[in-house]
Amino acid sequence: MSVTSLSEVREGTLDYRQEREDLACAFRWTARLNMHESVANHFSLAVSDDGTEFLVNPYGRHFSRMRASDLLLLNAKEENPEGLGDTIDPTAFAIHSAMHRNNPQARCVLHVHSKYSLALATLKDTSMPPIDQNTMRFYNRIAVDTGFDGMGLGDEAERLSTTLGNGSVLLLGQHGVVTVGETVAKAFDELYYFEKACETLITALSTGRELNVASPEVAEKTAQQWENYPGACEKHFAALRDILDEEEPGYRS
Template identity: 50%
Template sequence: MSEKSLGETKANLNYENERRDLACAFRWTVRMGMHEAIANHFSLKVGAGGTSFLINPKKHFSRIKASDLLLLDTNSPPNLKDKDAPDTTAWGLHSSIHSNCPHARCLIHVHPIYSTVLASLADSTLQPIDQNTALFFQRYVIDEGYGGMAFEKEGERCSSLLKDPEKKVMIMGNHGVLIIGDNVADTFNRLYYFERAAETYIKALWTGKKLRVLSDAIAEKTAGQWDHYTDFSQRYFEELKAILDEEEPSYRL
């Protein structure tokens, strides 16, 4: 496999709508306080071939524009020494998952506070104690085998845990959270609700009082009811873009 120059990955600015959606997600991740320096990374599969994907360079999320996103191919690694290259761990994690998990069209990996606190507990189970926590009932996987930074071998290991298309959240033990979805709106909505669910759960634990945990039957029923809100994530994301169109239109460039 030959290395691509980063100039080549930026030369092709196709997928305008996909780029704008992904850029919007980066900007809102900052607004919601879920970013971390110039670390963390999002990607989105594009095109019909199944190997091309957009991903962010090492740039602060608040400054990312649609045209900044790199168009990479899982079969052609970029020159990771280039100043605009994606983080080495971003390539290792995202290329592996996109290669091995066809259902994972969009990936968001972040270290938000409450999700990461949950990932740091000896038991990272998210108990269903309200509607938001029930949304994720039996719809996540816990990675208990953290092996260090997510270079290619670690990326391959993580991808092996995401074979079930119903498991759209990976609680990455000792690390953070990885969210997958069909598109940017779907995936960002899932991130938003997972962090809120984790916050509710962690703060409930802080009280030291006994939790009112939903039965498995009610938790599953509630999760299934969430599934019927098929246009909810897209409508929410359109609102987020509309706000940016008024306040931060540079994301579209």
């Protein structure tokens, strides 16, 4: 694919500029929160109506250095795009192509192996009991894949993409987590709070003391309050962009 020059970016001619800037912001904040892993893990954002054309991070670019112009525009219907294994991460292309083809409602797809989400994913019992406000956010709202069969290539990617359902969180057993949303802000907010919920749960379990589990009624009530809270994820993400605009404005280039 052609590379857009920095002059074009600065003049505002970069295709999907807003989408690129939002995704670049998500990458940089994921690195700031230490939820990334080496130059692995990947985020994507659909830009076509049917979800088959999507932006994704290039192979080898660190999350903390991601810029709007770095993001690749790929097509989920291609089988062997040019640059696969070089500029395109094979696992990223396989997983995100399948996710966008099979889940058109999942406009933004974020996949990481973050510390506490991965810790939960390694347990035989991957349930998340409602023990605080954050864990209650995900009450009966987590899809779990228990059929890990490799790194997400080929048939594994297709299988993973069919386990999400209508939810926004997919815990990949022995692998990591995927969160999705209609926008980058929504998907990132889910990722942020899911990792916080997992941190609380793993920390509480580490004490060896009995968990104080809320009733189903309270847990469901709280989850619905999360869903109906006005503008929370948008305000969260806008605040993150404001910080980067001041401290790391290069993410927009």
